[in-house]
Amino acid sequence: MPYEPPMDGDAFRRAGHELVDWIADYWDRVEELPVLAQVGPGDIAEVIPATAPKTGEPWETIVADVDRVIVPGLTHWQSPNFFAYFPANASPESVLGELLAAGLGVQGMLWATSPACTELETRMCDWMLDLLGLPDRFRSTGPGGGVILDSASSGALIALLAARERVAGQWRMGELVAYASEHAHSSALKAVKIAGLQPDQLRLIPGDGEHAMDPVALRDAMIDDIVEDRRPFFVQATTGTTSSTALDPVPAIAAVCKDHGAWLHVDGAFAGVAAVAHEFRFVNEGLARADSYSVNPHKWLLTNFDCSLFWIADRQPLNAALSVTPEYLRNAASDAGGVIDYRDWQVPLGRRFRALKLWFVIRSHGADGLRSFIRNHVALACDLDARLASHPAFEIVAPTRFSLVTFRHVGGDAENERIRDAINASGRAYVTHTVLDGRIVLRAAIGAVRTEARHVNALAELLESLA
């Protein structure tokens, strides 16, 4: 029997228009929904049948289940009252870019499999380099360049693999040592484990009073390893840690790396994008001596997940670490060597046309619009910081340099857990916690696309009422 597509062109148009409207309506009403999903384990699975239907169901039935089954089980990351973790921006333009990428359905694994996918991506990495004021060494016209990955976790991994490749043949795996701040993202340890090193081959360097890596402690740790015949090969510095947006001192760390020949990867996943506004370019300090760098437009630059930019100063060791070329992927353009095949810059082979959404976002906003977006959130964070600082029950825990406010109730850990749980159970806002200096700390990360002053004020009032 011939295949009959259940959805023809006209039906797709109708369903597409309706779904676009549904999303617009969702964005309009999302601030009224409880931010943290108020369901228990298994509640959603219970309303999904255990097996697939034998025959196709009408589209109307299927989309109606989005409201019935899915929405109650969502934690609403696009709510303007979402202050947990870091934001996951999904601007209208980026969502349209994702739609277009899905509709075109091209693969960007090789230049030849869609030249526009590769060349737009390269251009977007160079655009972002200029927008952020990054050093020329990361420009695609030189020996390095940029790529769009799924996450900064993957960026940390491929940086580590490139660093490992650079010392391969001279040192055994068991002799290698990597370093990161004790406040570095969990992806640092995850990358170390994936790459086949033991967890104790990652040294977690203590932070200073502001939770930034102590470069003297880094140097001491490296020297200890060197005298024991181990090889310091990789350092991950963080500009804007997850817990408190602490800034590791990249210039001093770069000097230590240079002295001992270690690769320097800088993770600017959240805060790095702030550099679109010139007054935040301090976040770039020292990058001219870094080997690789990550920032995530999918956190705080209006571009829906996934869109993580990764730059490298010398792509050779990265490509050497990741390139495997079977006959069925060989083609004239790759053989001639004049093109980028981004499959050699990532773990998977296949890749989506992620550059489209970034292109839409940047062109639609312009550099000025992106700046305004960032400045607006930082101003809101400064307001919240000032308000909590002046309240007798709260104290600010770490400097508010970007749009994350870290604070605690002075009454102790239990009090902070009570406040966090009360906020999240209310559905009116969502905040998460961390631990700094052994104490529970609450975090309010401002940065959702639709967050305005009134939402931050409502959070402050909620906090004050619970204090």
Add this chain to the structure above:
Amino acid sequence: MPYEPPMDGDAFRRAGHELVDWIADYWDRVEELPVLAQVGPGDIAEVIPATAPKTGEPWETIVADVDRVIVPGLTHWQSPNFFAYFPANASPESVLGELLAAGLGVQGMLWATSPACTELETRMCDWMLDLLGLPDRFRSTGPGGGVILDSASSGALIALLAARERVAGQWRMGELVAYASEHAHSSALKAVKIAGLQPDQLRLIPGDGEHAMDPVALRDAMIDDIVEDRRPFFVQATTGTTSSTALDPVPAIAAVCKDHGAWLHVDGAFAGVAAVAHEFRFVNEGLARADSYSVNPHKWLLTNFDCSLFWIADRQPLNAALSVTPEYLRNAASDAGGVIDYRDWQVPLGRRFRALKLWFVIRSHGADGLRSFIRNHVALACDLDARLASHPAFEIVAPTRFSLVTFRHVGGDAENERIRDAINASGRAYVTHTVLDGRIVLRAAIGAVRTEARHVNALAELLESLA
């Protein structure tokens, strides 16, 4: 200055409707476009400005550039005349699922960060298990379960990491040996390299006359390693190789793995989905003794990239290999242990709501519709096989078990390269090549969503005219 979003709700609705229509129009006309992009390196980059605009541009200008800048540089994977590599299905329903996932913009890294994202994903893995007739050991209600990854490359990597974890502490990294057929996908070697093994720690086992792994050669290789004090720890079998959809004999390989305690991962990325139709369930043979298994609905089951299903019989070593829990990710549900946190099943931390599109595709088609889709392509492939087999200038190189036809002109490699290049330069179809038994072989992979008999007939006529 306050942030002014360039696109408000009404503008998003308008732009969204127009883009949906643009995609519907694109799908209508894509068969008229040259399948392989007819541009040279740099041609697309040249028409993209070198820097981002200072101020925002009107949406109309931006989308007009999709036609002007992007489309000429695309290789049209959604063309019904696309027969290269393997297909990359993007059905209307899956594209709408991707749109919805982008619009909701939730993160599925933890159960708590959107319970519906995790629980729908788990349900979809169980649905697919039943649709494909897979063994119960992969069902989520047991010690194993399924997850949706970006690619089968990532599946091969995490399977290898789980296998490595299972022998960690007993054997040193340098003593481990992995095995795959010489016809296995390049991701096998890529995974080995990423995981910190040397390339020579992957043994490529010779294929038999049909390019399937020889299990006797596998056993011999393992025994050679064991007597040299090395530890066979991982075997990757392939059901449907990239070059010729050869079927490694999984039952015999499983017996060898069991005897020597090696992890068995089966890569059914392309052909595995054929098992939705019962007559193709031979592709599942032996899976009841596999430790992990991958299939890609994003290749040949109507679901746009990325959507790669990965099942594992015992999730414990996988989670042990990948789990790193910093304070800022701790939450009550995870601490209580009754939920799945899919971040521990993959390399990145963040994750999209990929299950939505698979839910849309399965419900819209039903099991019967999915079967019909697969059967249709296999029938077309058999027709092409018969037609080429009866032509004096062509010979079929490997059995057409699924929807890939491998063939060659009897005139030798240069003749086959000439025919391939002529087809691809014509823009009327796109085929790629491989090498089997030292000779260039052409591949026609039938499986694009819009491929009908007339497109396959046109390819056959083109081949005959070039012969």
